Amino acid sequence: MSLSEKMAIAAHLHVLLRRKTGRVTDTEWMATNPAYAQEVIRLAREKSAEGDHDELGVLADRLEHAMAWADRPVPRPLAQRVSEAAKEHNARVLAVGAAAALESGGDSAFGESQMGPDGTPRRDAARYIKGLR
Amino acid sequence: MHAIRWMVLSLCLWMGVGLASPQAHAQTPAGAAPTALMAAPVALTRPGRVGTGTINGADTAWMMTSTALVLLMTLPGIALFYGGMVRRKSVLNVMACVVAICAIVSLLWFALGYSIAFTPGSGLLGHFMGGPERLWFGGLDYARDAQQVAVSHIAPNIPESVYSMFQLSFAIITAALVVGSFVERMRFSATLIFIAMWTVVVYAPIAHWVWEPNGWLARLGALDFAGGSVVHINAGVAGLVCAYALGPRKGYGREPFSPFNLGLTMAGAGLLWVGWFGFNAGSAVAADGRAGLAMAVTHIAASAGALSWMAAEWLARGRPSLLGLCSGLVAGLVAITPAAGYVSPGSAVIFGLVAGVACYWGATGLKRLLNADDSLDVFGVHGIGGIVGSLLTGIFASKTISGVEGSVLIQFVGVACVMIYSLVMTSLLLWITSRFVSLRVSEVAESDGLDIDQHAERLGS
Numbered sequence: 001m002s003l004s005e006k007m008a009i010a011a012h013l014h015v016l017l018r019r020k021t022g023r024v025t026d027t028e029w030m031a032t033n034p035a036y037a038q039e040v041i042r043l044a045r046e047k048s049a050e051g052d053h054d055e056l057g058v059l060a061d062r063l064e065h066a067m068a069w070a071d072r073p074v075p076r077p078l079a080q081r082v083s084e085a086a087k088e089h090n091a092r093v094l095a096v097g098a099a100a101a102l103e104s105g106g107d108s109a110f111g112e113s114q115m116g117p118d119g120t121p122r123r124d125a126a127r128y129i130k131g132l133r
Numbered sequence: 134m135h136a137i138r139w140m141v142l143s144l145c146l147w148m149g150v151g152l153a154s155p156q157a158h159a160q161t162p163a164g165a166a167p168t169a170l171m172a173a174p175v176a177l178t179r180p181g182r183v184g185t186g187t188i189n190g191a192d193t194a195w196m197m198t199s200t201a202l203v204l205l206m207t208l209p210g211i212a213l214f215y216g217g218m219v220r221r222k223s224v225l226n227v228m229a230c231v232v233a234i235c236a237i238v239s240l241l242w243f244a245l246g247y248s249i250a251f252t253p254g255s256g257l258l259g260h261f262m263g264g265p266e267r268l269w270f271g272g273l274d275y276a277r278d279a280q281q282v283a284v285s286h287i288a289p290n291i292p293e294s295v296y297s298m299f300q301l302s303f304a305i306i307t308a309a310l311v312v313g314s315f316v317e318r319m320r321f322s323a324t325l326i327f328i329a330m331w332t333v334v335v336y337a338p339i340a341h342w343v344w345e346p347n348g349w350l351a352r353l354g355a356l357d358f359a360g361g362s363v364v365h366i367n368a369g370v371a372g373l374v375c376a377y378a379l380g381p382r383k384g385y386g387r388e389p390f391s392p393f394n395l396g397l398t399m400a401g402a403g404l405l406w407v408g409w410f411g412f413n414a415g416s417a418v419a420a421d422g423r424a425g426l427a428m429a430v431t432h433i434a435a436s437a438g439a440l441s442w443m444a445a446e447w448l449a450r451g452r453p454s455l456l457g458l459c460s461g462l463v464a465g466l467v468a469i470t471p472a473a474g475y476v477s478p479g480s481a482v483i484f485g486l487v488a489g490v491a492c493y494w495g496a497t498g499l500k501r502l503l504n505a506d507d508s509l510d511v512f513g514v515h516g517i518g519g520i521v522g523s524l525l526t527g528i529f530a531s532k533t534i535s536g537v538e539g540s541v542l543i544q545f546v547g548v549a550c551v552m553i554y555s556l557v558m559t560s561l562l563l564w565i566t567s568r569f570v571s572l573r574v575s576e577v578a579e580s581d582g583l584d585i586d587q588h589a590e591r592l593g594s
Contacts, residue, residue, distance in 0.1 A: 086449045128389035132218055133446075133460060133496040133510060 001069040006031040009066050013044060013059040020056060021047045030063070037067045177286035179253050179264075180272055180293055185280045189290040195420035196288075196295045202411025203302035208235055210408055211309045214401025214459070215316065218509050221393045222582020223317045225590050230312045230324055235305050237325060238332050242301045243270045249337035251285060251300060253347040260349040262338050273297060287346065288418045299415060300340070306412075307364045308332055313509035314372030315379050317390075320574050321587040327566045331371065335558045339363050339551055355547035356530055356539055358427070359416035361471025361523045362551040369516020370555040373507055378563045379573050381506035383580065395455050402459035406435055409466045413473035426534065427473040430481035431466065437485025438465020438492075445493040457493075460514060464492035467518030468525065475530035475539065484525055491521045523548050 010030040017023045023043065029036050041060045048057035177183075212231040216224045238246075245268060252263035266272065273294040274283040283293040308328045315324075342348040343357045350357075357363060382390070392398065413431040417424035442461025443453045468488030469481055476484070495513035507513065523544050530539030566572060573579075578586035585591055 083448050087451050089449075126389065128391050130386045131497060131500055131510070132390070132392060132456060133493065133513075 001066050003031065006063075006066045009059065009063050010037070010040075013040065013056075013063055016053070016056055016059060017044060017047070020051065020053045023047075034067055037063060177284070177289055180251075180266055180283060180285050182274060182276075182281045183284050183289060185282050187289070188282060188284075188292060189419070191420045192418065193291045193295055195424065196291050196299055196415060196418060199411035199415025200295065200299045200302050202408045203299070203306060203415065204235075206405050206408035206412065207231060207302070207306045207309050210401050210404035211306065211312075212401070213397045214405060214463075215313050215398075215509055217394045217397030217399075217401065218392045218456075219316050220390055220582070221592060222584055224393050224584065224592055226321065226583035226587050227312065227316050229588055230316075230321065231309050233321075233325055234308045234312065234328050237329050238305045238308050239301060241329055241332055242304050243273075243297070244268070245333050246304060246337040247297050247300065249333065250304075250340040251287060251297070251345055253286070253345060254341075259347050260352065261342065263341050263345060267297075287344070290419065296418070299418075303360055303364060303412075304332055304336055304340070307336055307360075307368050310364070310368035310511060310515055311371045311375065314507045314511040315375045316508045317583060318379055318382050318573050318579055319375070320571060321583070323566050323570045323572045326569060327562055327572075330562045330565065331559065334562060335371065335555055336363070336367065339367055339554065342550075343547070350547050350550070353546065354537070354540065354543050356475055356526050356535075356537065356544065357471045357523065357547070358474040358526075359413045359470045361467070361519045361526070362547055365467045365470060365515040365519030366523065366548060366551050367555045369512040369514075369519060370552050371559040372511030373503070373505060373516065374556055374559040375563065376505040376507040376512075378560070379506075382508070383576060385506045392456070395459075399455055399459055402462060405466065406432075406462055409435070409470075412466075413470060417474055423474055423534075426478075430473055430476060430478055430484075431469055433478050433481040434465040434469035434485035434488070435462045436465070437482045438462055438468065438489040439485075441465075441486040441489030442493045443489075445490050449493075449497075460492065460496065460510070461489045464488045464514055464518045467492070467515055468522035471519070471523045472526040472529065475526060475535040475537070477529075477531055477534065480525075480529040480531075483529070484522060487525065488518050488521050492518050520548055 007027065010027045014025045014027045014030065017025055017040075025040055026036070030040050031037070041064050044056045044060035044063075047053060048055075048060065208231065212228045215227050215231070219227050248265060248267035248271070249263045252266045253259050254262055254264040272283045273292075274281070275292065275294070276282070284291070285293045285296045288296045308331065311328070311331070312324070340363050342350040343355060343363050345351060355362075384390075409431050410428050414424040414428040417427055439458050439462035442457050442464060446457040447453045465485035465488050468484045469476075472480070472484060492514045495517035496510040497513075499517070500507065500510065500513050503512075505512075524541060527539040527541035527544035530537065532538045563572065574583060574586060582591075
């Protein structure tokens, strides 16, 4: 079940609890935090039994059922997935390169210092290692 | 050093003998009686003389312009393009290599190369190399009183002096491209010796195979309008061989080799883009509709190549770069080169898009796989771009435009044979060169930079 579906049930329960019992809850926290959701479910059932609010009990059951399922991932466009994968790969490659460059010594004997003026590694320090492009 | 002096003196002596020999003067083709004027050009099968009235002035003017454009691609196009990409300490050496190569290839072209490439030769050997009709600065005649001018049988509408100059500009840029693979470490004298031999032994024969009607690849039906295989695949493979033979630069793979000035590279790329109009449209050897179409598809492919490389790099690295844009446009230009006179503008977009991505991979992923320090990615851009373009030509060549149909199989045969020949002969020539001089400078020289070590010069402070 997706997060948005859980949020919808939590929001409905929030509205009912406030209308019937005056109790204010945190909708987003209810949909994402199992412990908080359990407490709200317990409260909703208690108030349902006390005040004969059947709909509170129904919603409490639905929320309990929803929280039993892990969040279904939100589908992302293919281009976004490819781009994120490429960036992660590139970041790993650059990190390895930068680490290797720093291990070989901060200043290159071939003219270019890999450290910036503030002593931190230059952003392009790893870019021209083993290739210009 | 003594070996170098001996070789230079020998070269001058032989060229002087060639200039003074009777063969340096014009020859009338056997069986053709010289006449003052010919009403219509005889169907030539080898270079010969025709009446000046048969020359097309518009075509001649365009071809002279194209020659200048292509030479501008080398001087200063390639000099700036490459010079901006190397480290500061070797910029002048790269430029000196380009200038020297222009000079040495020019003289060798008229002495040997043009005859090997663009005369039909005879017998079976004629399918692989030309004959002696144009050796030692021969031909290229203009006889005012007789009103005759020499023409090539390949381009009878323009003077042979113009045609040979146009082809010379191709020979020059091909040799200059190879330099990009071994910058920052190859000895200047070794560069000159190697390139001199390479032009005569590798470039000229391949040009003969592809562009001389009697060449075996031309007879097979391989399509290469302006030099996808002759120039780019040839230079790319030769560059890769040089990179392997010389070994990587000191610090390669561990230290960043930051380019000196990418602004120079961009200026060079601009000259390449504009000059390529002469490269491709000039290969129509006429100022006509086909040349116009070649010009248009060249521009379209360059644009598509620039954008597709940019997109690939943006996706992979998170940011587009100026070097990527410049490299992508060159990739598109390389790919469209064999196809410029055969394909439609719509197909040119595909050439550019595919080449941009393929050459980006060639300069990054493939480069890591090959594990060679091809310094400026000559194989990655020119080799891969030429291969892609040559094969795509087999798919997209239009009979409506060119009168010929493409065949992927024949294109593959052409590509493979050029690659094999270039690989084997470049290796051999490097070995021969190494017998005379050391290919690589010393470690100290490499650390100091080739500007100081090879030329006793440095960029301004």
